[in-house]
Amino acid sequence: MMIALECPACGNAYPLDIHWPFCPLHGWPLLIHYGAKHRRIRESAGSIYERYADFLPWRRFDPGLSLGEGGTPLLPLHRLAAEIGRPGLLAKNEMMNPTGSFKDRGTVVAMTMAVELGFRSVGTISTGNMAGSTAAYAAKAGLKSLIYVKDGTSREKITAAAIHGASVIKVRGDYPALFKRSFEIGRARNIFFMNSVDPFRIEGYKVAGFEIFDALGPSAFDGRRPVRIFVPVSAGGHLIGLIRAFFDLKEMGAIRVPPRFVGVQAAGCAPIARAFVRGEAPVRRFPRPRTIAHAISNPFPPGGDLALRYLRAVHGTMSAVTERELLRAQTELASGEGLFCDPASAVTLAAARKLGPGHGFDVLVLTGSGLKTVEDVNSAALDVNERDLDNL
Numbered sequence: 179m180m181i182a183l184e185c186p187a188c189g190n191a192y193p194l195d196i197h198w199p200f201c202p203l204h205g206w207p208l209l210i211h212y213g214a215k216h217r218r219i220r221e222s223a224g225s226i227y228e229r230y231a232d233f234l235p236w237r238r239f240d241p242g243l244s245l246g247e248g249g250t251p252l253l254p255l256h257r258l259a260a261e262i263g264r265p266g267l268l269a270k271n272e273m274m275n276p277t278g279s280f281k282d283r284g285t286v287v288a289m290t291m292a293v294e295l296g297f298r299s300v301g302t303i304s305t306g307n308m309a310g311s312t313a314a315y316a317a318k319a320g321l322k323s324l325i326y327v328k329d330g331t332s333r334e335k336i337t338a339a340a341i342h343g344a345s346v347i348k349v350r351g352d353y354p355a356l357f358k359r360s361f362e363i364g365r366a367r368n369i370f371f372m373n374s375v376d377p378f379r380i381e382g383y384k385v386a387g388f389e390i391f392d393a394l395g396p397s398a399f400d401g402r403r404p405v406r407i408f409v410p411v412s413a414g415g416h417l418i419g420l421i422r423a424f425f426d427l428k429e430m431g432a433i434r435v436p437p438r439f440v441g442v443q444a445a446g447c448a449p450i451a452r453a454f455v456r457g458e459a460p461v462r463r464f465p466r467p468r469t470i471a472h473a474i475s476n477p478f479p480p481g482g483d484l485a486l487r488y489l490r491a492v493h494g495t496m497s498a499v500t501e502r503e504l505l506r507a508q509t510e511l512a513s514g515e516g517l518f519c520d521p522a523s524a525v526t527l528a529a530a531r532k533l534g535p536g537h538g539f540d541v542l543v544l545t546g547s548g549l550k551t552v553e554d555v556n557s558a559a560l561d562v563n564e565r566d567l568d569n570l
């Protein structure tokens with residue numbers, strides 16, 4: 179199969195170069211181009227991968243490479259909905275994925291392509307979740323994996339990658355520079371680095387968007403009530419993938435109005451939110467990033483400009499929340515709704531709260547589990563004590 183890539187800035191087509199999937203003219207991430215063929219949802223198909231087969235780049239889904247990702251619940255958040263006056267508040271619980279984050283949705287597609295393209299080794303660079311995800315799926319596929327993690331990544335996240343047999347290297351130095359370096363190493367050693375804005379990963383992220391569409395039904399997107407989808411944003415790959423799902427749905431006439439996406443960042447590292455507010459392009463590097471939401475602390479996001487372009491196309495917006503707001507939201511989701519997410523995911527609730535009362539659907543995409551970042555919880559808010567047995 180000939181896989182074509184396209185630059186979303188200039189529309190030029192390029193052959194696939196796994197080791198640098200960016201436009202040589204613009205530097206934007208290249209995206210999969212499916213050609214002119216008529217694409218449709220296969221209504222009678224059983225699994226989501228079969229239903230949306232025309233929108234995915236693999237030859238076919240191989241159950242032997244899957245760990246059971248996807249199919250995550252869309253949960254009503256009754257208590258928080260009443261409290262913030264948004265009755266349609268829902269959470270897409272991406273923590274339910276096999277390695278505890280949404281990354282698995284992109285990894286299964288990229289890993290399947292790695293096998294289809296004949297790679298023996300894969301790699302990634304990560305603030306933690308993509309490390310564990312890539313290592314786990316590489317183990318399942320029987321491929322070697324090389325993982326570069328940001329210095330300061332939690333022990334839980336490092337262990338969760340290394341246990342799968344990955345070679346894990348903690349890297350001191352500039353994270354955006356590591357992004358580029360990893361592709362050079364990939365080219366020299368024939369390792370497929372499936373990084374944050376990898377074109378196959380992005381196609382995998384679309385599947386969560388298709389699931390949200392299937393769960394809410396076409397009438398939710400007829401333009402009468404707004405649908406907002408809140409997404410934590412770092413490199414931008416996840417947001418780009420989710421928006422692309424609704425572009426696909428619009429293109430085939432399944433929806434009339436795409437949801438208004440709200441990309442959310444921590445104010446301590448908000449390069450895309452800052453550019454959005456100021457109307458700046460291109461997105462510039464954010465100086466001295468500082469936030470407890472480590473999973474979304476990329477100061478120079480490689481998908482930033484494309485994320486902004488896509489957001490504007492769906493009349494979306496960017497929001498930035500403070501550390502206090504996101505920590506409060508994390509505790510509220512856990513104590514009010516039973517959902518222990520990481521600080522990066524909690525930014526979504528903090529952003530929804532800022533909107534005030536409203537009547538549409540508001541979907542919070544909870545991208546990662548709190549169990550991998552327990553050290554970052556605001557422990558002052560926890561009711562944990564010690565007593566002797568005879569003094570209870």
Ligand SMILES: Cc1ncc(COP(=O)(O)O)c(C=O)c1O
Nearest residue numbers: 307412413414415416473545546
């Ligand atoms: C929990 C969590 N949420 C959100 C993101 C952001 O995704 P992206 O880098 O595709 O914008 C990440 C990325 O590492 C993550 O781990």
Ligand SMILES: [Zn+2]
Nearest residue numbers: 185188201204
């Ligand atoms: Zn271009």
